[in-house]
Amino acid sequence: MNITRSSDQMEAGFRLNDPVFVTEDLVMLREQVRRFVEREVVPNGEAWEREGRIPREMYLKLGEMGLLGMQHEEAYGGTEMGSLASVVFGEELSRSTFGGFTASVTVHTDMSASHITRVGTPEQKARFLPDIIAGKTVCSIGVTEAGAGSDVAGLATRATRDGDDWVINGTKMFITNAVYGNLVILGARTDGPGSGARGISLFLVPTDTPGFKVAAKLDKHGWLCSDTAELAFEDMRLPADAMLGGENRGFHAIMKGFEHERLMIGAFCAGEGAKAIELTLDYVRTRRAFGKTIWDQQATRQRLADLASKVAMIRALTYQTAAAKDAGQPVSRETAMIKSVGPEILHEVVHGCLQLHGGTGYMRGTPIERMARDARILRIGGGATEVMLEEVAKRM
CATH class of the missing domain: 1.10.540.10 (Acyl-CoA dehydrogenase/oxidase, N-terminal domain)
Structure with missing residues (x-):
C-alpha cells in the first residue's frame, strides 16, 4: 500500500485524539x-x-x-x-x-x-x-426490497434451479452503485415460501447479465452524487458458480455484512459530526450580532461543547468496537448500539450546527445544508433506529 507521511503539517481543524491503540x-x-x-x-x-x-x-x-x-x-x-x-x-x-x-x-x-x-x-x-x-469493477449490494428492508428474512426475489443454472425473478429497491456499477451481490430466496431466513442465498451478478434491468434511477433527498436504483430481474439466468457462500446460507452472510456496515456508519457519524462542528466554529467566531461574535454568546459555546462531547462519545465507541472486532471478539451488540445512537447524535449535531449558521445554513451550496440532508438517511438505511434498539434489547 502506497502510504507516505508528508513532511508538511496538515491543517488539523476540529480534531479528536486517536485512541492509544491506533498504530x-x-x-x-x-x-x-x-x-x-x-x-x-x-x-x-x-x-x-x-x-x-x-x-x-x-x-x-x-x-x-x-x-x-x-x-x-x-x-x-x-x-x-x-x-x-x-x-x-x-x-x-x-x-x-x-x-x-x-x-x-x-x-x-x-x-x-x-x-x-x-x-x-x-x-x-x-x-x-x-x-x-x-477500481475497475464497482460493486453494490442488492438486498433491500420494497417490502423487505430491515426485515431481511422477508425477501421475495426468487432464484429457481433449472438444471445447473439458477433463474432469478424479482425486484430490489434503494440499491447504491446499481446504475453505474458493474457487479451486484444479490440476495434471493432459494427455498420455499415461509422458509424465512433459512431460505436465502447470495449470488454474484454482473450488471450486463441478460434479464438484469435498472428499472429506475431514484431521485433522493440527499446523497445526490451517489447513484441509487430500483432493479428488476426477469428470467435472469446465472450459472451454478455464481452462487456465493453456499445454498441457503445467505442470511448469515448478510447479517455479518450488516454488522460491519453498522460499524462504518459509526465512522460516518464521527467524521461528519466533527466536520460540522469545525465549520460552525469557523462561522460563529467571525459572524457578529448585537456587537459581538456569536461565539461570545455563552449559549453558543455551551451548545457546541455539548455537541462536540456527543461526537467524541460515538467516535470512542466506534473505535473501541473496531478494535474488538479485529481482535476476534463478538461485536453484534455494540454495532447495533452504534447504529441506533450514532445517526441520532449526528442528526442533532448537523441540525444544531445549521441553526447556528442562521439563514446562511439554509442555503443550497453550503456544506452544512448538504450535510443536514445527507445525514437523514443514516437513521433509516442499514437498519432503522427503532429496529436497532430492538437488536440491542435482544442482546441485553
Missing part, C-alpha cells in the same frame, strides 16, 4: 485519505452532486493508492488492514462533507465486495477481487 500505519492512512479528499473530492463534489454520479476515475485513483483493498487478502491485491483501517477510511471520507461520495465508495469497499472475501471460493476471488481492488 502509526493508521495515522499515515488517515493523512493519505485526507489529502485525497482535499485534492480530489472537495473541489469537485458539487459538480458530482449536480450530475448524480461519481466519475469512474475516482475509483481508479483510489485503487492506485491501495485504498480499495483494506478488507481483502494480499493474494488478490488487498492489504488486509482490518476494521480499524476501514473506520479511519470512512471517517476521513466523511469529513469531505459529501455523504454520497462516502456512501458509494464504502458500499464498494466494505458493504458489498467484502462478501466475496468472507465467503467466496478461491475461483470467485481470483475472478473478481483484483479488478474490484483496482
Whole structure:
C-alpha cells in the first residue's frame, strides 16, 4: 500500500485524539485519505452532486493508492488492514462533507465486495477481487426490497434451479452503485415460501447479465452524487458458480455484512459530526450580532461543547468496537448500539450546527445544508433506529 507521511503539517481543524491503540500505519492512512479528499473530492463534489454520479476515475485513483483493498487478502491485491483501517477510511471520507461520495465508495469497499472475501471460493476471488481492488469493477449490494428492508428474512426475489443454472425473478429497491456499477451481490430466496431466513442465498451478478434491468434511477433527498436504483430481474439466468457462500446460507452472510456496515456508519457519524462542528466554529467566531461574535454568546459555546462531547462519545465507541472486532471478539451488540445512537447524535449535531449558521445554513451550496440532508438517511438505511434498539434489547 502506497502510504507516505508528508513532511508538511496538515491543517488539523476540529480534531479528536486517536485512541492509544491506533498504530502509526493508521495515522499515515488517515493523512493519505485526507489529502485525497482535499485534492480530489472537495473541489469537485458539487459538480458530482449536480450530475448524480461519481466519475469512474475516482475509483481508479483510489485503487492506485491501495485504498480499495483494506478488507481483502494480499493474494488478490488487498492489504488486509482490518476494521480499524476501514473506520479511519470512512471517517476521513466523511469529513469531505459529501455523504454520497462516502456512501458509494464504502458500499464498494466494505458493504458489498467484502462478501466475496468472507465467503467466496478461491475461483470467485481470483475472478473478481483484483479488478474490484483496482477500481475497475464497482460493486453494490442488492438486498433491500420494497417490502423487505430491515426485515431481511422477508425477501421475495426468487432464484429457481433449472438444471445447473439458477433463474432469478424479482425486484430490489434503494440499491447504491446499481446504475453505474458493474457487479451486484444479490440476495434471493432459494427455498420455499415461509422458509424465512433459512431460505436465502447470495449470488454474484454482473450488471450486463441478460434479464438484469435498472428499472429506475431514484431521485433522493440527499446523497445526490451517489447513484441509487430500483432493479428488476426477469428470467435472469446465472450459472451454478455464481452462487456465493453456499445454498441457503445467505442470511448469515448478510447479517455479518450488516454488522460491519453498522460499524462504518459509526465512522460516518464521527467524521461528519466533527466536520460540522469545525465549520460552525469557523462561522460563529467571525459572524457578529448585537456587537459581538456569536461565539461570545455563552449559549453558543455551551451548545457546541455539548455537541462536540456527543461526537467524541460515538467516535470512542466506534473505535473501541473496531478494535474488538479485529481482535476476534463478538461485536453484534455494540454495532447495533452504534447504529441506533450514532445517526441520532449526528442528526442533532448537523441540525444544531445549521441553526447556528442562521439563514446562511439554509442555503443550497453550503456544506452544512448538504450535510443536514445527507445525514437523514443514516437513521433509516442499514437498519432503522427503532429496529436497532430492538437488536440491542435482544442482546441485553
